[in-house]
Amino acid sequence: MxxxxxxxxxxxxxxxxxxxxxxxxxxxxxxxxxxxxxxxxxxxxxxxxxxxxxxxxxxxxxxxxxxxxxxxxxxxxxxxxxxxxxxxxxxxxxxxxxxxxxxxxxxxxxxxxxxxxxxxxxxxxxxxxxxxxxxxxxxxxxxxxxxxxxxxxxxxSYKTPYELAWMREASRIGARAHRAAEQAFRAGASELGIHQAYLAAAGVIDAELPYASIVALNQHGAVLHYTHFDRTAPDYHRSFLIDAGANATGYASDITRTYAGHGEDEFQSLVDSVEAAQLSFAAKVRAGQSYPELHIHAHHVLAGVLREHGFIRMDAESAVETGVTAAFFPHGLGHPIGLQVHDVAGFQRGERGGSIPRPAGHPYLRMTRNLEPGMVVTIEPGLYFIDMLLEELRGRPAGKDVDWNRVEAFKPYGGIRIEDDVVCTDAEPENLTRDAFAQL
The missing domain is CATH 3.40.350.10 (Creatinase/prolidase N-terminal domain)
Structure with missing residues (x-):
C-alpha cells in the first residue's frame, strides 16, 4: 500500500x-x-x-x-x-x-x-x-x-489517482461505520447510542469527522440537518435516517442511508423505490452530463415515485412545474466532494472564474457544471414529510391533487435520503460508496 x-x-x-x-x-x-x-x-x-x-x-x-x-x-x-x-x-x-x-x-x-x-x-x-x-x-x-x-x-475539481485512492479509503471507513450504526438501530439504541456506535466503528471522535453526523429516528428524519442526538430511545423504532461520513488524510466521504423498522413494509417499499431512482441517477454520472439537468430529471422520476405510492394524483410534468415535487424534495441532488464535503468550484464557469446560475425554482442546488472525468459528486435524492413545506403546498391550487390522508400516515417516518459518492470517468461511473459496502 x-x-x-x-x-x-x-x-x-x-x-x-x-x-x-x-x-x-x-x-x-x-x-x-x-x-x-x-x-x-x-x-x-x-x-x-x-x-x-x-x-x-x-x-x-x-x-x-x-x-x-x-x-x-x-x-x-x-x-x-x-x-x-x-x-x-x-x-x-x-x-x-x-x-x-x-x-x-x-x-x-x-x-x-x-x-x-x-x-x-x-x-x-x-x-x-x-x-x-x-x-x-x-x-x-x-x-x-x-x-x-x-x-x-x-x-x-479533477481528482488525481492519488486523491481517489484516499477517497476510496474514506468510503471504506464510512461504510464500516454505517453498518455498525444500522446494527445499533436494529438493537433499539437511542440516537446518541447509534452515533457512538458509528464513532467507535470509524475509530474517531466527533472532531475528526468531515461534518456533523445526522442520526435521525422516526419523525426526526424530516429535519434535513438534524444533529440533536436524543439521549433516550423512542418507544418504537419506526425508521432511521443516517447521513454521516469519514475522513482519510483530509479527504471526505459523505454517505446517507435510510432504514425501515421491523414490519414497516409500506415504508420499506417507498425506500426501495427511492433507492432504485438513486441508482439510476448515479448511473448517469458520465462525461458531458449537465448536473442541473440531472437534478431536474430526478424531480421527474421522484414525481413518478410519489404517484406510484399514492401521494399525488397528477402527472410528473405537472408535479415538477407546480412545485409539488419541491415540497417533498426541497434540496439539491448533490454536490462536488473531495478535500471539502461541499467542495469548491461547483458553480464556476471556467478557470478564470465566473458563475453558472442555478435553474429557476431550485435555489439549493449546489452544482451547475457539466460532469467531466475526474470529478466526484454526491447523488442524494430524498423524499420528506416536512410540516412547514406541506402546509404551504396544501394552501396552493396544486394541493388538491395530493392525498393528504396518505401524507399524514407517512409523517411519523420523517423522510428518506440515500446518498453515494460517485466518480465521473471516461466510461462507466465508479460508485465509491456502493463499492465500499460491497467489500464489507
Whole structure:
C-alpha cells in the first residue's frame, strides 16, 4: 500500500506543482504561500476550537495535524514546508514529518509562530498568500488573490489517482461505520447510542469527522440537518435516517442511508423505490452530463415515485412545474466532494472564474457544471414529510391533487435520503460508496 501511495503521490505532487506554476504565471505572482492555519479561539475564552488544516494545505501533502505550518512553492524550486513543532508541555506536539512524501520537500522545523512567519517570502516578492485572515499574524498578510483561487479551485475539481485512492479509503471507513450504526438501530439504541456506535466503528471522535453526523429516528428524519442526538430511545423504532461520513488524510466521504423498522413494509417499499431512482441517477454520472439537468430529471422520476405510492394524483410534468415535487424534495441532488464535503468550484464557469446560475425554482442546488472525468459528486435524492413545506403546498391550487390522508400516515417516518459518492470517468461511473459496502 505504501509503495503504491508513494508512486501515486509523486504523480499527484507533479500535477499540483504544475497547476500552481500556471496559476502564478497567469496572475504575475512569484510565490504561492499556503497556511495550514491555526485553531480559532473560542469567544471570551482561553480554549480553541478543534483544528482543521486548510484544504489548500492538505492538497499538497497528507499532513492534517500541523497548526501554524506553511507550504511555500516557487516555480523551478522544490516546495518548502515550514513545520511548526512548538516547545509545549500543555498539549501533544505534532510529530516530526515522516512518510512517503517527505523526500519531496525541503523541510524547516521551527518552534514558534513568529519563526514560521520569518521563513516566508517577503511581501515585496509578490507572493500569493492563501490563508485565513483570523487569527491575525504579524509579518504576513493573507491576500487570497481571487484569480489564483479561481484557477486552483477549477482544477481541483479533477481528482488525481492519488486523491481517489484516499477517497476510496474514506468510503471504506464510512461504510464500516454505517453498518455498525444500522446494527445499533436494529438493537433499539437511542440516537446518541447509534452515533457512538458509528464513532467507535470509524475509530474517531466527533472532531475528526468531515461534518456533523445526522442520526435521525422516526419523525426526526424530516429535519434535513438534524444533529440533536436524543439521549433516550423512542418507544418504537419506526425508521432511521443516517447521513454521516469519514475522513482519510483530509479527504471526505459523505454517505446517507435510510432504514425501515421491523414490519414497516409500506415504508420499506417507498425506500426501495427511492433507492432504485438513486441508482439510476448515479448511473448517469458520465462525461458531458449537465448536473442541473440531472437534478431536474430526478424531480421527474421522484414525481413518478410519489404517484406510484399514492401521494399525488397528477402527472410528473405537472408535479415538477407546480412545485409539488419541491415540497417533498426541497434540496439539491448533490454536490462536488473531495478535500471539502461541499467542495469548491461547483458553480464556476471556467478557470478564470465566473458563475453558472442555478435553474429557476431550485435555489439549493449546489452544482451547475457539466460532469467531466475526474470529478466526484454526491447523488442524494430524498423524499420528506416536512410540516412547514406541506402546509404551504396544501394552501396552493396544486394541493388538491395530493392525498393528504396518505401524507399524514407517512409523517411519523420523517423522510428518506440515500446518498453515494460517485466518480465521473471516461466510461462507466465508479460508485465509491456502493463499492465500499460491497467489500464489507
Amino acid at each position: 505504501i509503495d503504491r501511495l508513494s508512486s501515486l503521490y509523486l504523480h499527484h505532487l507533479a500535477v499540483v506543482r504544475e497547476r500552481a506554476d500556471r496559476a502564478l504565471a497567469a496572475t504575475e505572482h512569484e510565490h504561492l504561500v499556503i497556511a495550514a492555519g491555526l485553531p480559532p479561539r473560542k469567544f471570551l475564552d482561553d480554549q480553541d476550537y478543534p483544528f482543521v488544516a486548510s484544504p489548500h494545505f492538505r492538497h499538497w501533502l497528507p499532513l492534517t495535524d500541523a497548526p501554524g505550518s506553511w507550504i511555500v512553492h516557487t516555480p523551478g524550486q522544490r516546495p518548502r514546508l515550514v513545520f511548526l513543532q512548538p516547545r509545549d508541555y500543555w498539549h501533544v506536539v505534532p510529530e516530526a514529518p515522516r512518510g512517503y512524501w517527505v523526500e519531496h520537500f525541503d523541510i524547516t522545523v521551527v518552534r514558534t509562530v513568529e519563526e514560521a512567519v520569518a521563513q516566508l517570502p517577503a511581501p515585496s516578492s509578490r507572493p500569493a498568500v492563501i490563508a485565513p485572515t483570523q487569527p491575525a499574524l504579524a509579518g504576513v498578510e493573507p491576500n487570497n488573490p481571487q484569480d489564483v483561487l479561481d484557477y486552483l479551485h477549477w482544477h481541483r
